[in-house]
Amino acid sequence: MDIIKQSDLVKPSANAKRQAAASETRLDPFSGQWSIFAPQRTERPDEFVEHRPTIKTDVACPFCRGNESETPPAVWSKHIPETARLFSADDGPADYEDWSVRVVPNKFPAVDSIDETSTAPSTRPSALFQSNAVTGGHEVIVESPRHFHSLTELDIAEIDLIFQAYRDRIRHYRNVAGVQYVSVFKNVGRTAGASLSHSHSQLIATDRIPQPVASVVENMGRHRANTGCCLRCDVVRAERKAKERVVACDETVIATCPFASQLPMLVRVTTLKHQACFEDLGDRELESVSRMVYRVITWLEQLRPGTAYNYCLHTKPPGIVDPSDSFHWYIDIFPRMSQVAGFEWGSGCMINPILPEEAAASLRKCSASRNPRRF
Amino acid sequence: MDIIKQSDLVKPSANAKRQAAASETRLDPFSGQWSIFAPQRTERPDEFVEHRPTIKTDVACPFCRGNESETPPAVWSKHIPETARLFSADDGPADYEDWSVRVVPNKFPAVDSIDETSTAPSTRPSALFQSNAVTGGHEVIVESPRHFHSLTELDIAEIDLIFQAYRDRIRHYRNVAGVQYVSVFKNVGRTAGASLSHSHSQLIATDRIPQPVASVVENMGRHRANTGCCLRCDVVRAERKAKERVVACDETVIATCPFASQLPMLVRVTTLKHQACFEDLGDRELESVSRMVYRVITWLEQLRPGTAYNYCLHTKPPGIVDPSDSFHWYIDIFPRMSQVAGFEWGSGCMINPILPEEAAASLRKCSASRNPRRF
Structure with a gap:
């Protein structure tokens, strides 16, 4: 059984350590949430040795050919x-x-098919116990x-x-x-x-838009109304100028570590050109996106071999009427390096021990040192 | 090394399985968030075998006497x-x-002491990159x-x-x-x-109130303004009447599995009497609370031996001016049974595979079958 080495974690640079006495909180203009950045937290002792889950060999994989x-x-x-x-x-x-x-x-859906006659419990309109x-x-x-x-x-x-x-x-x-x-x-x-x-x-x-997603849509709409610009396009322009949080960029796509990232080493991929809906990307743009996602995951795996990771693709929700064209699609890719603990669950405010500037620098180093397999 | 047996998970009853075709979404009136309940998700195959982290023996524990x-x-x-x-x-x-x-x-604080002269980066007032x-x-x-x-x-x-x-x-x-x-x-x-x-x-x-906490305060204030009542007192009354989500109750304290619980097997403890601040509890009330928390954790550990768990204590934030006395303290206790996966991170909407009614029934069974150590 493999042991996940804590040394695989990206350690803050000397520069980050010099700032170690200082925590800061940063605002995500999309979600309206503040996150706390505490680089000194990476220095705390860790008494646990984690072990990778093993995989049962007696279970026939339902996704393999033949099954x-x-x-x-x-x-x-x-x-x-x-x-x-x-x-x-x-x-x-x-x-x-x-x-x-x-x-x-x-086969084990989280939501029932919209096409089927619903067998769900009838709506409870009670003010205290509302369900649908x-x-x-x-x-x-x-x-x-x-x-x-x-x-x-x-x-x-x-x-x-x-x-x-x-x-x-x-x-x-x-x-x-x-x-x-x-x-x-x-x-x-x-x-x-x-x-x-x-x-x-x-x-x-x-058949409903989660409230946190609705908040993002609202904040982007407000920015468009106030400035005439797309918030994501504005942030992309500012990131390209600032450089320090840019991981990679080609003619079509940019990967950055967002300024107020809730999670350590999170990388956001989006198109340089304004584009509300992922599903409206042309074939060549789509190829650029898939290659960038592949490259980012390669670098994350290089920093932390065998890492667990997620990505989430955010496109303009079909239920949103957006005449001012304020939404702009994106993908967030993030390795699972830390557990959401009591403070985060209780307050809804995340503590991120790795500054996005440090994360981007580590990933840029990978990008320079090794060419991913086929690009 | 212990293996965490998936069979330790609380399985839904036959009744829950009969409803298995139906997902429902429930509104938490405190946070304003909807969660999805999908009992059928507990039936999906699981290919992974998890292993408990081991504990390093060569590290002197800084919390033991003598250290x-x-x-x-x-x-x-x-x-x-x-x-x-x-x-x-x-x-x-x-x-x-x-x-x-x-x-x-x-020793490795997430936030700096308010008493010390701050060495934190100066406030950045930029609209896109705001920090404090x-x-x-x-x-x-x-x-x-x-x-x-x-x-x-x-x-x-x-x-x-x-x-x-x-x-x-x-x-x-x-x-x-x-x-x-x-x-x-x-x-x-x-x-x-x-x-x-x-x-x-x-x-x-x-020195700031996290936005999700501010939302709870706002929702409770709105309920007080609309009805003249404390939202938590109203929910407690309704839960005692409905019975199905009550885990335990004595003369002072009640433990319930909340109707729209974001996490499986989460138990909420609060006082029957209206009380904004935990820190204003008298000695006898405090004893009742600590005993109830102890009992709930005993039952959770009985259902899932050696479980990892968190609890979070929510008292009226000192920064909140609440002349209508709408806040009411509580503690949430929750075993860590599932990982927050891509959908939840992306949407902010949690999928909970265990209905609170099922969770409360399992915990009540423990409470009836075994008297915790000293009560």
């Missing part, structure tokens, strides 16, 4: 003929040729017929296809009557909330 | 002479007689001179003393000019965010 009957029938699937070359003739059932990326309804049925959709994007654990083990053609699947399935849900919100996300490793190790991501669509 | 010099000097300490009897004469240095519970400044120094206090409540891991291993006199320490230290900070908010919390086990295993809790005081 397609273990999941509901696919609602989307595409095949890259070239991946067939990766298998030898006696590599198992031949239906691997049928799909490279496959989207199936989640929640419908929408919950799908799994199976990212490869092969049993890989991280996106970075996949073929670049597969990665492109995964992002095409996201785009197509969001487009689908945006046209389903009643759907107000669509979230695409990925959990890799137990610490990140995964229950299966085969590389996959998920989509949840709901 | 007092490893921490800053105590700001509060009290001694119960009887606990001395628990040690034999050759049990180590004799200064164990000096304290039973001890409060010390955190954050000051207040960060203290550790060392709960015993002996190396125990959970509150439930302690002597009842020590537990009472811990709650006295909370009361005294909150009273202290409420009189410190500039302090707006005080949080008392406990992290037990690595999954709950602890870095040391010796039983302890913490207090963080800050």
